[in-house]
Amino acid sequence: MNEVSRLEGTIDPAAEPRPTTIKLDLDELRANPVFDGLGSSITNRLLSASRGLQYRAGSFIVHQGGRLNGLHVVHRGLVDLAHVDGEHECGVLLLSTKDLLLPASALFGEPSIVSARALTTTKVVIFDAAEVRAAMEVSRVLANNVLKAMSGQWRMTVRNVLDLSCRTAAQRLAAFLLRLIDLQADSGAPILPIAKRHLAARLGMTAETLSRMLQVVADNGLYLRGRTIIVNDRARAEAFCGPDPYPGGDERGLNVFAL
Amino acid sequence: MNEVSRLEGTIDPAAEPRPTTIKLDLDELRANPVFDGLGSSITNRLLSASRGLQYRAGSFIVHQGGRLNGLHVVHRGLVDLAHVDGEHECGVLLLSTKDLLLPASALFGEPSIVSARALTTTKVVIFDAAEVRAAMEVSRVLANNVLKAMSGQWRMTVRNVLDLSCRTAAQRLAAFLLRLIDLQADSGAPILPIAKRHLAARLGMTAETLSRMLQVVADNGLYLRGRTIIVNDRARAEAFCGPDPYPGGDERGLNVFAL
DNA sequence: CGCATAATTGATTCAGCTCAAACCGAGTGG
């Protein structure tokens, strides 16, 4: 890594590819839960004030301390929210399709506390901030939907805190894999979609520890061959995860699909 | 602790004193940032649909998995959000005067992921949920204010995650004490307002470790004599805290006063 | 005062980190 670009956060065209503008599938976008219950005229207006960007794997959408100037929604791909400090990095949340990306930063102009980085090829929709605020003036439904999504992200983050101090590394890993499987339930064989080092950061451990813990969870009914996750004994794996901070918790009801 | 009451979450009158109904200082309440920019007629309507409860130190406001049936605001005192599992407990956030208490639980009827417990004598204001929803229909200002407060709580929780995996126990302790001092800036000598074991849980360490770490931070310009916090060398203490997840970050701009 | 709860101290253990080396698979170029 280039010392200068790391320290100054400047853009090195080679290390930091610019996103490309893309066209979006409007019908799919319209189905995003953030529009639930919103009148179609407002929805259309927001859609017409939106643009799509595609980021390549590894590129940053925003750096910590930076601001987003529109409401960002993950349309495809996985986005890692993490604090990056030189070599060391510390993941917070993995946003997935349909999740809002740092809504507070766009709505309140707050500098982001974390960096957001695409881990896979990622399509992001950006809604014009002024247009979103205007829509919130007209209808409380949008504000309510955003509020709901933020509630869900808060819950996910609280889970993360609890996991970090109540569970072992192996338990966090197993629990993560199980949730991953559930979120991919409709798409055939479950796959680990990201590099292991990013998974390690997300789970608050080093890559070396992750590697060792994979062996431990394998002894408890949860294999990983290549990128394919194989559940040998779901009940055992669930038992191994230890006390779930809040059982039966699934944040999808709050329009959150993050990991 | 009584086995039955712990497992079933039933109310043992001795261990779990009921809160008492109290009258509130309406003028002070009106100054709560959640009402910022809200018309006085709506504000008055909400105030007239509110009630006050006073909890004694140690009593629970809600247990994990439970629901709150109105928008709760901390009016006086400190409320610990924590996951309690038998003996072991794990703190997440310490709410302070003016903070919203688990707003998502009231607004969306979601079961709470954590327990909320008064650590000092605490006064809570409860606004009728239906009335709050009605107010949100009429004016987007209230929704916006709630959104802002939730953003701030999310940021605090993210900080917590980062602290847990980027800082040592001693650094977390020092950083917490410094923030505590700043929040008490206007009230004379800074005081540790809660029992050390609760502080330990909030910081993700055991009471024994906290005790030892207090000696370490004392060697870095931050003493604690009795409950009084004495800053001997602020610059040194700040340097000792290590990398701040996001420097200059103060969530008070987002109407959050939590610790 | 006397009891219960909280805080400290000490000794020991252990989960996970660090550092270093080996390994592996995918490109790349001869």
Add this chain to the structure above:
DNA sequence: CCACTCGGTTTGAGCTGAATCAATTATGCG
């Protein structure tokens, strides 16, 4: 087709921060 690199992953050895367990000592508090 093979050698070579190069990033990512795995494995191993040792270290360390913090937990645990156990024993005191302080601090309320009725």
